[in-house]
Amino acid sequence: MAGDGTNRYALFEEGDENATPKSSPADPSKNPFLNQVADDSIPWQQVKKRGAPTVQPPPATTSKVLGTRELNKDIINPQTRLRQLSASTAETVDKPYDPHENWCGVCSHKFPSKAALLSHIKQTPDHKNYCNLCKRVFKDRNGLKNHVDNSWGHDVFCNLCLSAFNNEWGLKNHFENNMSAGHEHICLTCLLGFRSQTELDRHLQTAPKHTWCQSCQRRFRTQDERDEHWENTAKHRHCLQPGCDFDAPSQAELEAHLERDHFQCVGCKRIFQSQTKLNQHSETCTSAVSCPQCKQLCAGQTQLALHRGNCYRCEECSFTTHHEGENHSHITKHTSMISCWACNTAVRKYSQLIHHLESGSCPNLNDPSRLVLCLGKWWYSPLYMDLDLHAHLRTGRTNPQELLAWMSEGSVHPFLCRAEGCGKTFGLFSSLVLHCESQACSWDVARLNMPGLEKEAKQACLRRDSGTA
Numbered sequence: 425m426a427g428d429g430t431n432r433y434a435l436f437e438e439g440d441e442n443a444t445p446k447s448s449p450a451d452p453s454k455n456p457f458l459n460q461v462a463d464d465s466i467p468w469q470q471v472k473k474r475g476a477p478t479v480q481p482p483p484a485t486t487s488k489v490l491g492t493r494e495l496n497k498d499i500i501n502p503q504t505r506l507r508q509l510s511a512s513t514a515e516t517v518d519k520p521y522d523p524h525e526n527w528c529g530v531c532s533h534k535f536p537s538k539a540a541l542l543s544h545i546k547q548t549p550d551h552k553n554y555c556n557l558c559k560r561v562f563k564d565r566n567g568l569k570n571h572v573d574n575s576w577g578h579d580v581f582c583n584l585c586l587s588a589f590n591n592e593w594g595l596k597n598h599f600e601n602n603m604s605a606g607h608e609h610i611c612l613t614c615l616l617g618f619r620s621q622t623e624l625d626r627h628l629q630t631a632p633k634h635t636w637c638q639s640c641q642r643r644f645r646t647q648d649e650r651d652e653h654w655e656n657t658a659k660h661r662h663c664l665q666p667g668c669d670f671d672a673p674s675q676a677e678l679e680a681h682l683e684r685d686h687f688q689c690v691g692c693k694r695i696f697q698s699q700t701k702l703n704q705h706s707e708t709c710t711s712a713v714s715c716p717q718c719k720q721l722c723a724g725q726t727q728l729a730l731h732r733g734n735c736y737r738c739e740e741c742s743f744t745t746h747h748e749g750e751n752h753s754h755i756t757k758h759t760s761m762i763s764c765w766a767c768n769t770a771v772r773k774y775s776q777l778i779h780h781l782e783s784g785s786c787p788n789l790n791d792p793s794r795l796v797l798c799l800g801k802w803w804y805s806p807l808y809m810d811l812d813l814h815a816h817l818r819t820g821r822t823n824p825q826e827l828l829a830w831m832s833e834g835s836v837h838p839f840l841c842r843a844e845g846c847g848k849t850f851g852l853f854s855s856l857v858l859h860c861e862s863q864a865c866s867w868d869v870a871r872l873n874m875p876g877l878e879k880e881a882k883q884a885c886l887r888r889d890s891g892t893a
Contacts, residue, residue: 528561557588582607584617600697612666637662639671665695691724718744752862765878774874775858781881782828782854793824796831798884799853800824804873808856813838843867 526535528544530551535541538559545551545561553568554561557578562568568586572578580595581588584607589595592615599610599617609624610617613633618624628634634647639660644650654662661678663670665686672678682688687702688695691711696702706725713728714721717737722728736751737744745751761770762777766788771777784792799805800817813836816822830836837849839856846865850856857874860867 526559529567530561530563553586555588557590582617584619597698638669765881773858773861774869774872775854775861778854778857779852782852791825793828794884795853795881796828797824798881799877801884802877802880804876808839808842808872810838810840841865841867 526538526541527533528535528541528551531544531548533544535544541559541561545554545559551561553563553565555568555571555575555578558575560571562571565586572581572586572588577590578588580590580592582595582598587598589598595615596612599607599612599615603610607617609619609621611624611627611631614627614631616627618627628647629645635644635650636642637644637650637653639662640653640657642653644653651664654664661672661675663672663678663681663686665682668686670678670681670685672681682693682695683690686695687697687699689702689705689709689711691706691709691713694705696705709724711724713723713725715728715731715735717732717735720731720735722731734746735744736746736748738751738754743754745754761772762774763770764777764780764786766781766786769780769786771780780786781789781795782792784790789795797817799809800814800822806814813822813827817824817827827836827838831838831851834851837851839850839853841848841850841856841859843865846867848859850859857869857872859865860869860872
């Protein structure tokens with residue numbers, strides 16, 4: 425048994441139950457865990473799903489074990505023990521439970537979902553006083569008016585039917601689509617509805633927005649006089665579209681404003697209320713529209729779209745054409761020239777260079793069959809050359825001159841394109857190069873490794889026959 429010693433983990437000394445601790449009580453101001461001590465009177469509560477009934481927490485039980493919490497209970501300030509939600513916890517908590525959500529104020533019945541409430545509204549008469557944003561139903565118009573006036577996010581609403589909208593575009597679209605359903609007398613400038621034409625006329629003659637010119641700081645007697653001033657004045661050009669206050673110093677800026685901020689047809693210059701109506705008009709509009717590439721006039725947007733499908737324009741110059749082949753031929757004029765590997769003759773494409781070597785036109789390559797032999801021995805050429813002919817040329821079992829004669833006659837096709845979905849065969853190597861340059865398949869000239877072939881040809885055959893060897 426171990427002897428008596430000092431137990432630094434014991435609260436009291438052994439053999440003296442009434443002894444006081446050796447160390448004095450800790451200074452509460454120096455306790456780093458002061459704000460982390462919880463109180464039993466504020467128990468933890470489990471996070472509940474929105475709409476779940478409230479469950480009271482069980483009463484806290486008194487602990488029988490002595491510990492640091494009970495020793496420091498009289499020292500710690502109770503105000504520091506109040507729990508506060510952290511930033512991350514506050515962000516993940518759902519919105520508070522609303523007992524009036526999906527609630528019909530007429531029938532005093534709660535529905536499980538918003539879809540069920542909408543179905544109930546449509547199938548039950550006398551349910552016209554409901555909010556179209558939050559789908560709350562009220563007994564009368566006064567309840568709906570009080571809801572719209574005092575609810576957040578309901579600032580834009582129709583003063584006739586109290587339909588609320590997220591922005592002014594929605595309210596304007598509401599007025600335009602309900603002209604024959606109780607919204608016949610509408611002011612689209614002020615976004616207000618009136619019960620009769622007399623009230624609307626009185627509003628148009630007295631409202632500040634209809635009689636005041638901001639640029640000239642001048643008031644007119646009627647709206648007609650103000651609009652006539654906007655059309656005839658040379659000081660500024662005002663946009664006459666309903667609800668628009670744009671004032672431009674020149675006609676050019678006004679036209680740019682109409683194209684940028686309004687739904688204007690490019691051909692006939694008509695302005696529509698929405699992009700949907702403009703798209704419907706563009707399908708039938710036959711006004712002349714110029715092509716932005718070649719400036720050719722087309723009858724409407726439909727013909728312009730068909731024209732642009734066959735309109736090619738050079739990015740280097742102003743050349744335009746309707747044929748894709750002519751466009752490719754023109755583009756080659758802007759590309760860098762390629763020198764012949766033997767005589768330094770300048771050509772524009774690799775297909776012209778290979779044809780120059782195969783046809784015997786090069787003065788420094790008297791025997792074009794040497795290029796065929798070079799392709800038969802080069803390690804890279806099996807990618808686009810028949811494997812049997814490549815093996816015969818490499819082992820000397822086939823005469824290159826006879827093979828070149830067969831290739832010229834078209835009886836042998838030693839070259840093929842192994843691109844996915846292609847598989848075309850060619851009698852001459854220049855035909856394969858031309859096929860890759862035309863972009864008829866996924867292969868291009870870079871796949872043929874022309875710089876590597878140039879190096880191999882100069883080492884294998886060109887230096888023997890060139891005058892500089």
